[in-house]
Amino acid sequence: MDFKLKIWRQKNTTAKGRFETYNISGISPDASFLEMLDILNDQLIEEGGDPVAFDSDCREGICGMCSLYINGRPHGPDHGITVCQMHMRNFKDGEMITIEPWRAKPFPIIKDLMVDRGAFDKIIQAGGYISVNTGGVPDANAIPIRKENADLAMDAAACIGCGACVAACKNASAMLFVSASVSHFTLLPQGRVEAKERVKAMVAKMDELGFGNCSNTGACEAECPKEIKLTNIARLNREFYKAHVS
Amino acid sequence: MVTLNSKVPEGPIAEKWTNYKAHQKLVSPNNKRKLDIIVVGTGLAGASAAASLGELGFNVKIFCYQDSPRRAHSIAAQGGINAAKNYQNDGDSIYRLFYDTVKGGDYRSREANVYRLAEVSNNIIDQCVAQGVPFAREYGGLLTNRSFGGALVSRTFYARGQTGQQLLLGAYGALERQIAKGTVTLYNRREMEDLVVVDGKARGIIVRNLITGKLERHFGHAVVLATGGYGNVYFLSTNAMGSNVSAAWQAYKKGAYFANPAYVQIHPTCIPVHGDYQSKLTLMSESLRNDGRIWVPRKKEDAEKIRKGELKANDIPDEDRDYYLERRYPAFGNLVPRDVASRAAKERCDAGYGVGPTGLAVFLDFKDAIERLGKDVIEARYGNLFQMYEKIVDDNPYETPMMIYPAIHYTMGGLWVDYELMTSIPGLYAIGEVNFSDHGANRLGASALMQGLADGYFVLPYTIQNYLADEIGTPRMSTDLPEFREAEENVQERLSKLMGIKGQHAIDKYYKELGHIMWDHVGMSRNEQGLKEGIEMIRRIRDEFWHKIRIPLTLNELNTELEKADRVADFLELAELMALDALNRKESAGGHYREEYQTEEGEALRNDDEYMYVAAWEYKGPDKPPELHKEPLKFEYIKVQTRSYK
Numbered sequence: 001m002d003f004k005l006k007i008w009r010q011k012n013t014t015a016k017g018r019f020e021t022y023n024i025s026g027i028s029p030d031a032s033f034l035e036m037l038d039i040l041n042d043q044l045i046e047e048g049g050d051p052v053a054f055d056s057d058c059r060e061g062i063c064g065m066c067s068l069y070i071n072g073r074p075h076g077p078d079h080g081i082t083v084c085q086m087h088m089r090n091f092k093d094g095e096m097i098t099i100e101p102w103r104a105k106p107f108p109i110i111k112d113l114m115v116d117r118g119a120f121d122k123i124i125q126a127g128g129y130i131s132v133n134t135g136g137v138p139d140a141n142a143i144p145i146r147k148e149n150a151d152l153a154m155d156a157a158a159c160i161g162c163g164a165c166v167a168a169c170k171n172a173s174a175m176l177f178v179s180a181s182v183s184h185f186t187l188l189p190q191g192r193v194e195a196k197e198r199v200k201a202m203v204a205k206m207d208e209l210g211f212g213n214c215s216n217t218g219a220c221e222a223e224c225p226k227e228i229k230l231t232n233i234a235r236l237n238r239e240f241y242k243a244h245v246s
Numbered sequence: 247m248v249t250l251n252s253k254v255p256e257g258p259i260a261e262k263w264t265n266y267k268a269h270q271k272l273v274s275p276n277n278k279r280k281l282d283i284i285v286v287g288t289g290l291a292g293a294s295a296a297a298s299l300g301e302l303g304f305n306v307k308i309f310c311y312q313d314s315p316r317r318a319h320s321i322a323a324q325g326g327i328n329a330a331k332n333y334q335n336d337g338d339s340i341y342r343l344f345y346d347t348v349k350g351g352d353y354r355s356r357e358a359n360v361y362r363l364a365e366v367s368n369n370i371i372d373q374c375v376a377q378g379v380p381f382a383r384e385y386g387g388l389l390t391n392r393s394f395g396g397a398l399v400s401r402t403f404y405a406r407g408q409t410g411q412q413l414l415l416g417a418y419g420a421l422e423r424q425i426a427k428g429t430v431t432l433y434n435r436r437e438m439e440d441l442v443v444v445d446g447k448a449r450g451i452i453v454r455n456l457i458t459g460k461l462e463r464h465f466g467h468a469v470v471l472a473t474g475g476y477g478n479v480y481f482l483s484t485n486a487m488g489s490n491v492s493a494a495w496q497a498y499k500k501g502a503y504f505a506n507p508a509y510v511q512i513h514p515t516c517i518p519v520h521g522d523y524q525s526k527l528t529l530m531s532e533s534l535r536n537d538g539r540i541w542v543p544r545k546k547e548d549a550e551k552i553r554k555g556e557l558k559a560n561d562i563p564d565e566d567r568d569y570y571l572e573r574r575y576p577a578f579g580n581l582v583p584r585d586v587a588s589r590a591a592k593e594r595c596d597a598g599y600g601v602g603p604t605g606l607a608v609f610l611d612f613k614d615a616i617e618r619l620g621k622d623v624i625e626a627r628y629g630n631l632f633q634m635y636e637k638i639v640d641d642n643p644y645e646t647p648m649m650i651y652p653a654i655h656y657t658m659g660g661l662w663v664d665y666e667l668m669t670s671i672p673g674l675y676a677i678g679e680v681n682f683s684d685h686g687a688n689r690l691g692a693s694a695l696m697q698g699l700a701d702g703y704f705v706l707p708y709t710i711q712n713y714l715a716d717e718i719g720t721p722r723m724s725t726d727l728p729e730f731r732e733a734e735e736n737v738q739e740r741l742s743k744l745m746g747i748k749g750q751h752a753i754d755k756y757y758k759e760l761g762h763i764m765w766d767h768v769g770m771s772r773n774e775q776g777l778k779e780g781i782e783m784i785r786r787i788r789d790e791f792w793h794k795i796r797i798p799l800t801l802n803e804l805n806t807e808l809e810k811a812d813r814v815a816d817f818l819e820l821a822e823l824m825a826l827d828a829l830n831r832k833e834s835a836g837g838h839y840r841e842e843y844q845t846e847e848g849e850a851l852r853n854d855d856e857y858m859y860v861a862a863w864e865y866k867g868p869d870k871p872p873e874l875h876k877e878p879l880k881f882e883y884i885k886v887q888t889r890s891y892k
């Protein structure tokens with residue numbers, strides 16, 4: 001397959017970026033999107049050029065490192081997967097593909113297609129955990145947990161922290177990400193203990209870091225590679241309300 | 247020859263760890279604050295260790311090459327984590343987990359370490375549940391288990407097909423909590439470039455800031471490596487793209503012994519290779535073998551037709567299918583350990599019964615399980631794995647059997663450590679996959695997560711104090727010391743040399759070639775001649791690499807190609823040591839299969855009289871062969887037998 005690639009190139013955080021166009025040919029439909037970029041990079045190097053910087057590590061949809069905005073959609077056209085899991089068979093031969101980084105103020109561009117998502121770690125630092133030290137905890141079966149709740153907690157905990165939800169949102173809101181973490185812990189008896197403090201602290205941190213408001217458009221849910229549900233945002237809102245009235 | 251002191255405590259095996267803890271030295275709370283500990287790596291081992299050490303009050307600095315600690319390779323583990331809880335009441339116990347692990351490792355691991363691992367396994371599950379890890383549960387609200395290869399009990403805890411992710415998020419949460427408290431400082435997007443040794447003790451590291459390209463010096467009273475395994479020496483593996491040997495390799499060159507480098511694990515159930523542009527291989531969790539049955543056609547003609555696309559798997563009637571694992575190993579069937587399953591697949595494919603376009607694949611079939619349990623149950627158990635498979639292969643595994651083939655997955659070898667997890671350099675520790683300690687010549691499924699968390703939560707935070715208690719009088723050192731300066735200069739020189747090659751080819755060209763050499767010569771089965779040839783080829787490719795690569799850009803900026811070159815340069819050296827170790831070990835044990843040493847039925851043949859030892863290699867300089875030190879292995883609590891799963 002042959003493609004025309006329009007790729008965002010930016011030397012560093014402060015430099016001005018621009019699109020560059022590259023042609024690539026002879027790509028197997030079974031190659032993954034990132035493998036296609038590997039081939040482009042090797043080609044650029046052999047031609048004496050500079051490779052395109054992009055993030056990836058696991059290449060199986062779980063580490064959350066890859067973060068490309070393809071033809072106007074985070075993680076590209078296919079639903080429920082990350083860009084590293086997408087194969088070229090999802091594109092038409094000869095197609096022009098536009099590749100950009102996540103664009104959101106709290107995620108500054110580092111270079112080309114790489115962004116800094118340190119803000120997500122800071123939100124977790126504010127309370128995305130259960131405050132227990134190592135050792136001195138009860139037996140794992142001491143507290144039975146409703147299977148339904150454990151399953152819902154797992155659904156929420158499946159978030160990979162990729163930031164596609166923020167990139168998809170016109171307000172750059174981090175609500176889906178924060179709600180996934182809040183839901184995960186709120187649904188478990190161990191996490192209920194600090195539920196109020198957690199939700200307050202995480203939401204405050206999110207606001208402080210410059211993420212926008214949630215206007216219930218649902219673009220985040222539509223683009224989330226792990227299909228994290230908007231119901232988590234509803235749960236967050238309930239928890240937030242409860243934390244403030246009592 | 248140096249004698250390796252494993253520092254295994256006296257006393258009966260079940261009491262060793264308790265006795266150790268009762269008598270070891272501890273550091274008082276007010277002194278902990280004065281002691282700096284460097285932890286490199288934020289996977290299960292590193293994150294759990296750093297969080298626990300921070301909680302205790304030490305001053306911890308933690309490093310990773312990713313943007314966030316949550317992205318460490320551990321995140322990708324799918325199937326589960328073992329523990330001897332015996333919640334299923336099926337006869338499990340600490341002893342049995344210990345026994346299975348030693349036997350699974352083909353009697354090439356250190357008994358006392360493995361026993362301790364089994365002992366603390368239960369604490370791990372308790373800890374994770376307290377952190378909110380959403381393990382799978384029964385309707386009654388209690389935890390459920392599944393079986394993994396090499397065990398006759400159900401002792402594996404899991405969180406759907408994302409166990410590693412959930413365990414890591416638990417450890418990451420604990421770590422972030424300490425970062426917020428200021429006990430731990432995170433240095434992300436940093437690559438360790440060298441270890442700093444002062445007066446024979448590990449005292450710091452040199453790292454490269456991957457964003458700015460600047461080299462930085464960091465001091466620690468002790469240094470802990472938790473940098474994972476070296477499977478990427480094969481280019482194609484199930485490891486993350488950035489997984490590397492560099493940190494361990496620098497330690498090796500500074501005097502830490504590298505143990506059993508030839509022991510690598512080839513995982514039987516991965517998606518087969520399909521093209522030379524491929525960048526990594528995808529694992530299909532071993533848990534699939536609970537319900538999936540592995541087979542190839544019984545008739546060669548059928549296999550050939552399948553390869554040509556003239557027949558489909560579902561066209562083959564049951565009587566013409568060879569469920570070769572069930573046939574060869576009736577007791578364990580599809581749940582034999584990984585090395586056995588991988589070799590059996592290779593044997594069938596080499597004999598001409600392989601399927602898929604390349605003939606290098608076997609079927610993993612869920613037809614019977616779906617009939618027996620219903621599609622819903624299978625979907626609940628493996629839904630995300632089936633989806634992953636479908637996305638990659640473009641084929642629906644609910645309807646047609648999966649195709650799988652073995653791939654490089656895990657490395658049992660690694661830095662030699664004693665019972666305290668200290669390497670042969672005082673003050674340098676190695677935890678998790680980067681050390682060699684617990685899995686012998688073959689690791690059982692769901693035991694790496696267990697080991698990483700055991701080391702990080704429950705072992706190192708104790709043992710490191712036994713060392714640090716004598717360091718309370720050592721003030722923080724200035725990083726202007728000559729040892730730091732020299733180390734940084736050496737790194738600068740090495741990186742400049744790489745930049746200065748100014749050839750014309752991308753690194754992948756040589757990296758892929760190294761991968762092929764390793765797979766063909768130091769892979770699933772090895773022989774003397776092949777290994778010798780392999781060494782010659784590795785040397786040749788190393789030489790080409792150092793003359794022909796081109797790294798664009800400069801040292802002082804983000805430079806992904808330089809990062810890759812830096813890692814591949816180390817793999818090119820490690821590769822030779824692996825081949826040398828494989829050549830030295832004239833027996834077959836676990837993942838190390840030498841064709842010259844097999845039984846009449848083609849099973850691995852150990853040589854306990856001559857090779858019941860850990861091979862610990864000492865670096866002697868760039869142009870000298872490394873020196874072999876042997877740590878003899880004694881089995882007092884387990885009767886050494888021929889490993890049989892029949």
Ligand SMILES: Cc1cc2nc3c(=O)[nH]c(=O)nc-3n(C[C@H](O)[C@H](O)[C@H](O)COP(=O)(O)OP(=O)(O)OC[C@H]3O[C@@H](n4cnc5c(N)ncnc54)[C@H](O)[C@@H]3O)c2cc1C
Nearest residue numbers: 287288289290291311320325326438474678679692694695
């Ligand atoms: C696909 C897959 C599935 C698996 N499934 C299971 C399973 O179900 N059960 C099981 O028990 N095991 C499983 N394993 C094995 C297990 O996941 C690993 O052995 C284990 O997670 C390793 O953890 P670790 O903490 O030692 O290292 P890692 O998780 O590999 O972490 C290494 C850390 O070191 C850092 N690092 C590395 N090099 C450098 C450097 N040079 N400079 C700075 N930082 C560096 C990295 O940034 C990272 O933070 C699986 C492995 C794979 C590949």
Ligand code: SF4
Nearest residue numbers: 159160162163165224
């Ligand atoms: S909620 Fe979805 S899109 Fe947002 S960070 Fe998590 S996985 Fe990514």
Ligand code: FES
Nearest residue numbers: 057059064066084
């Ligand atoms: S590279 Fe890990 S999710 Fe894409």
